[in-house]
Amino acid sequence: MKLSRDDFPLLLQLLQTDGYTVVGPRLDAGAVIYDEISGVDDLPAGWTDAQEAGHYRLTRGDDPSLFGYTAGVQSWKRFLFRPQRTLWQAEREGDGFAIRAHRDETPRYAFVGMRACELHAVAVQDKVFLREGATETDYAARRKDALFVAVNCATAGGTCFCVSMETGPRAREGFDLALTELVDGDRHDFLVETGSERGAALAARLPLVPATDEDTAAADALLARTAAAMGRTMDTGGLKSLLQDNPEHPRWDDVAARCLSCANCTFVCPTCFCHTEEDVTDLDGLRAERRQRWDSCFTMDFSHLPGGPVRPDVRSRYRQWMTHKLANWIDQFGESGCVGCGRCITWCPAGIDITAEVAAMRASAEET
16 A cells, blocks of 8 residues: 555654654754654655764755655664663651652653664564563553554665664564655655554555555665665674684774773664663752663673672673674574664764674684
8 A cells, every 4th residue: 555745744643643652753963863753844854864884974865755864863762761760769757768669651652764673673672671570661561552653764874784684674573554665756655564453553544545566666676775785794694603602802802992882882772771770869868769771781880799890891891792792692582682773883983893893703713
């Protein structure tokens, strides 16, 4: 089925009418971010981005596409797994304290513009936070009613390698609706695919018309071009053993000499889930609260035990992150923790490229 560009605003209006907080791409401070949007005018129409290692620039595109960018600065993770939240609060009462669980309102989100790699990232985090007997209740509450409107990628970014990770550029599962934006001359339409009963019910309320064979062929050709234009590749054959069998490889020293241990890569990553808890007390000692916030395996304190930090140097911390992401994650959750979005490359101030590190280590191992 097909939805015209002129009728696209109705999709957002229906979501708002149904009580969803609609989150989508919008421009902010020279970048595409994901945030609450009020209508189609908030979308970054006609804009695209240029991404390379340590480099991001927003530029005008060649057409009026609503979704012509490749990936937002940060992922949708921050809406489901919040950067910070209060767990409980305590207030002094007499000689003791009364502890009360903190309750936040749980929005009913509709995420519009999710890429295939980002859908896979949500599925990865589901395995982390929705495990039986170890469910993260806040994540579960936000995830339960979230509606996903995916948009297939019409262009590949300079740091994208989703084809290598088998996570894109076409959304194949995990969505309620999937759109393919077709812009060619005077034509500006969206092919619409339903992925759930909820998505089908939403589509039934839209003024859809049957897609032609020409429309389908154009969409297939578009996605084939995107897949062939990936900015990066990663050979995943034998990657798990390559990393796990080489903890003392000299490449770890090489990357440590460049890594700033700033944790940018983990905070923009759509699957990283490290977090910590901290207690905060008022100066008068009458109130206290416990907070959960994002943390990173790149910070010194993250692995600190009574005897000191387990990973005291940058070498060991980068090795922990990369080996966990691409190898140990498979032991834990049955799949890689990387979806090939390329954010860790784009937003590394030192321009460290995870695909280049894998290639260098593989080349050295083959020579040996």
